[in-house]
Amino acid sequence: MITVVGIGADGWDGLAARSRQAVQDAEVLLGSARQLDLIPESGARRVRWPSPLLPALPGLLAEYGDAALCVLASGDPMFFGIGSTLARLVGAEKLRVLPHPSSLSLACARLGWPVEETAVVSLVGRPLDALRRAVLPGRRLLVLAADASGPARVAELLTEHGYGASVLHALSDLGSAAETHVQGTAATWDRASSNLTVVAVECVADEGTVPRPLVPGLPDDAFEHDGQLTKREVRAVSLARLAPLPGHLLWDVGAGAGSIAIEWMRAHATCAAIAVESHPERAARIGRNAAALGVPALQVVTGRAPEALDGLPVPDAVFVGGGATVPGLLEACWRALPPGGRLVANAVTLESESVLTTWYGRHGGDLVRLSVARAAPVGGFTGWRTAMPVTIWTATKEHG
Secondary structure, X not given: OEEEEEEOOOHXXXXXXXHHHHHHHOOEEEEOHHHXXXXXXXXXXXXXXXXOHXXXXXXXXXXHOOOOEEEEEEOOOOOXXXXXXXXXXXXXXXXXXXXXXXXXXXXXXXHOOOHHHOEEEEOOOOOHHXXXXXXXXXXXXXXXOOOOOHHHHHHHHHHHOOOOOOEEEEEEOOOOOOOEEEEEEHHHOOOOOOOOEEEEXXXXXXXXXXXXXXXOOOOHHHOOOOOOOOXXXXXXXXXXXXXXXXXXXXXXXXXOOOHHHHHXXXXXXXXXXXXXXXXXXXXXXXXXXXXXXXXXXXXXXXXXXXXXXXXXXXXXXXXXXXXXXXXXXXXXXXXXXXXOOEXXXXXXXXXXXXXHHHHHHHHOOEEEEEOOEEEEXXXXXXXXXXOOOEEEEEEEOOXX
C-alpha cells in the first residue's frame, strides 16, 4: 500500500492529524525538494523526485515498494496531481490518499467563485495554446501555471487571442504566510509573481472579437487551408454522426486541414484524435490549426493510408473525408474499429459514392446525400449557388 499525502504551502502546520501520522510512520518519503523541506525529520529515508519524473516513476516504486512508502503531493493528489498518475500505474486499490485543499479550491475560496462553475486548465507540462479552447466570453478560468512566468504568458495569449480586456488575478503561495493576490487586465499586465501561482481569469472579449463556440461547425475561415477542407455545414453533420464522447479517440484519415479532428477534440477536453495526412505541407498546417484552436495535443501522422494506419492506437471512431476508392482503405479502417465503433465516410464523386453504396449494402448503417446552397450575387441580384453534393455513409460496427 502506498500512502499519498497532500500538503499545502502552509506545510506541516496545515496537515490534519491523520496525514501527520502517515508521514511519521513512513520508512521512505518521496516528494519534491520543496515538499520534503516542509516535513520535519522523522528518520524516514527521503528521496527527491528525479527529472523527468514519469519515466523514472516505475523504477522508484519497484525499488521502494517493500517499504512503508509515503508520497508527498501538492494539495489534492487526485486533482491534476501525482495521485492520478500512481492510480494508473499501480491501481487505485493499492493507494491510500489523504488530500489537502488544493490551490484551486483555495483560489475559488479567496475569490468567492463556485468551484463547480469554474473551468480548470493546467499548463504544467502542457503547451500554452491549450488555453485557447477554454477562453469564451463570461467564462471563469483557473489556470495552473508552471512557474513565475505563467501569469505574463497567460496575459500575452489572451491579448493576442482577442481577450485583452479580461481580468487576471495572480494568487501566489496560497495558504502560506506569504500569500499574495494581485489583479489587472491581460492587456496591461506587468505584475511579478512566485513559482506557486494560480492564475484566475474572468474572460472578457475585446470589441470585434468573434467567439469560437465548442459546438461543431466553426466558420471555414477559422482554419488555414488550401481548399482541402470539409466545409462548415458538411463538417457539422459529419461530426454529429461521429458522435464524439469524452475520452474517445478519432482517426481523421486524409485529414486535409484537420478540421474534423480539431472540432472532435474541441467537443470535450478528454477527446483525442489522430490526423493522418500524406502531404507534408498539409500535415504541418494541421498542427498550426490545432494550436490556434486550442487543441495542440492533436497527433499528426504524415503518411499515406492505409499503410500509415498500421500500429496506431485503436480508435473509437474513424472519419474518411476522401479516398474511399483507395484500395484497402475502408477495409483497414473498418478492421481497426472495435465493436461499437463508428465509421463515417464522405464522397463527392460518382466513383467514391459507388464504393460507399456497396459498403452500405454490406454493413447497413445510414446513407444520406447532403446538398448546400449559399446566397451569392447574380449580376445586380442575389441567387443560390449550389455546392457539390456530398454523400455521407455512417455505420456502427456490431461485431469484431
